[in-house]
Amino acid sequence: MRKRNIILLLVVTAAGAVYLNNTSLLSDRAAGKPVVLAHRGLAQEYDRTGLTKDTCTAERMLPPRHDYLENTVRSMDAAFRRGADVLELDVHPTTDGKFAVFHDWTVDCRTEGNGETRSHSMADLKKLDVGYGYTADGGKTYPFRGQGVGLMPSLDEVMERFPDRRFHINVKSNDAKEGEALAAFLSALPRERQAALTIVGGDRPLQAVKAALPDMRTLSKKSLTRCLLRYAGLGWSGYVPEDCRGTTLGVPINFAPWLWGWPDRFLDRMESAGTNVYLFGPYHGGGFSDGIDDPAIIETLPAGYSGGISTDALELVMPALERRSN
Template identity: 90%
Template sequence: MRKRNIFLLVALASAGAIYLNNTSLLSNRPDGKPVVLAHRGLAQEYDRTGLTGDTCTAERMLPPRHDYLENTIRSMDAAFARGADVLELDVHPTTDGKFAVFHDWTVDCRTEGSGETRSHSMADLKNLDVGYGYTADGGKTYPFRGQGVGLMPSLDEVMARFPDRRFHINVKSNDAREGEALAAFLSPLPAERRAALTVVGGDKPLQAVKAALPGMRTLGKKSLTRCLLRYAGLGWSGYVPEDCRGTTLGIPINIAPWLWGWPNRFLDRMENAGTNVYLFGPYHGGGFSDGIDDPAMIETLPAGYSGGISTDALDLVMPAIQRRAN
C-alpha cells in the first residue's frame, strides 16, 4: 500500500509539473491578432468537390465576389491593402532563366496557351491572358477573358514591387535543380530580405535551398511531419526539436490543440526557435489542408491568438478578424 501511495504521489507530481510547464495561463505572451497569410493573394474561389491534381479549377469558379486574379501584381496589391501580412505565390522556371509566378503546371486551364508552364519563356508567358479560362456557368460566359493579358508576373518583378513584404514562395515541382535555381535567385538578396521569405515545396528542392542557404526558412510535408512527431514525444518538457527550429510550420486547426503548450507556450517556444506558425483549415487525411476560409472559424481561434493563419478567402475572413480585434 505504501509503494502504491508513493507511485500515485510521484505520478501526480509529474502530471502537475507537465501541466505547469505547458499551460498558457502562465505565459506572458500579450494578446494580439492573427498574422494573415493570403494564399495566391486575392483569388477566385472554386468548387473543391472531388478535386484531383489534373482538375482545371478555373472551370469550377464560383460566382465571383471580386474581379481579382490570383498570383498577379494587382491581386497582391489588393491583398496587402485589405490587411494581409504575408502572401503565398507559386513559381515555375522559364526557358529564359526567369521564374514565372503562376500556379498551374500547364497553361492550358487558365490561359489560351498550351503546354507546361516551364516550357515557355517569360516573354511568351507575358503574351497570355491569365483570365481566359475562368467560367462560373459551365462555359456560357467567361467574365475575365481579355482582362488578364500580360498580367503573369515574374518573381523578380514581384520582389521589386514589394521589397519589404513577406512571401511564401511555392516551388511547384520536386526537382532539386529548381531548388538550386531558386537559391541562386535568392542568394544575392540581403539577409534581412531573405528572412522575410519562406520557400514551400517538395523535399528535393527544399533540401537544395537549405544546402545553398542554410538559414532559409522552408515548409514541406516531410519536414513538418518530422517536427510534429518529435515535438509530440518531447515537447511536454519544453524542448523544441531541431526539425522545428528556424523554419515555418503549417498546422491544421484541428491538430493544433493537441500540441504541447498550445497556444501561447507553443507559440513562445517556436518564436524563440526562430520558427513561424500558421494555422490551416482542418486536416482530413491526404496532403496539406485548405485555408481558414469560413469567417465562423475565426471565432474558434484562442482568445488573443497572435500566431498566423492561412486563408484562400481574404475578403471574407478579414472583416471577422477586425471585428474580433475591436
C-alpha cells in the first residue's frame, strides 16, 4: 500500500509539474493583436466544392466584392493598406532568368495565353491579361477582362515596390534547381530584407535555399509535420526540437489547443527559437488547411492572442479583428 501511495504521489507531482510548465496562466506574455498574413493579397473568392490541383478557380469565381486580382502589386498595396502585416505570393522561374509572381502552373486559366508559366519569358508574361478568365456566371460575362494587362509582376518588382514589408514566397515546384535559383536571387538582398521573408514549398527547393542561406526561414508540409510530431513528444518539458527552430509554422486552428503550452507558453517558446507561428483554418485532412476566412472564427481566438493568422478573405476578417480589439 505504501509503495502504491508513493507511486501515486510521484505521478501527481509529475503531472503538476507538467501543468505548471505549460499553463498560460503563469505566462507574463503581454496581450496583443494577431499578425495578419494575407494569402495572395486581396483576391477573388471562388467555389471550393470538389477542388483538385487542376481546377481553374477563375471559372468558378463567386460574385465579386471588389475588383482586385490576386498576386498583383495593386492587390498587395490594397492588402497592406487594409491592415495586412505579411503577404503570401507565388513564384515561377521564367525563361529570361526572372521569377514571375503568379499562382497557376499554366497561364491558360486566368489569362488569354497558354502553356506552362515557366515556359514564358517575363517580357511575354507582361503582355497577358491576368483578369481575362474570371467569370462568376459560367462564362456569360467576364468582369475583369481587359483590366489585368501587364499586371503580372516579377519578384524583383515586388521587392523593390515593398522594400520594408514581410512576405511568404511560395515556390510552386519541388525542383531543387528552382531553389538554387531563388537562393541566388535572395542572396543579393540585404540581410535585414532576407530576415523579413519566409520561403514556402516543396522540400527539395527549400533544402537548396537552406543550403545556400542557412538562416532563411522556410516552411514545407514535411518540415511542419516533423516539427509538430517531435514537439508533441518533447514539448511538455519546454524543449523546442531543432525542426521547430528558426522557421515558420502554419498550425490549423483546431489542432492548436493540443500543443504543449498553447497559447502563450507555446508562442513564447517559438519566438525565443526564432520561429513565427500562423494559425490556419480547421484541418480536415489532405494538404495545408485553408486560411481563416470566416469572421466567426476570429471570436474563437484566445484572448489577447498575438501570434499570426492566415486568411484568404482579408476584407471580411479585418473588420472582425477591429471589433475584437475595441
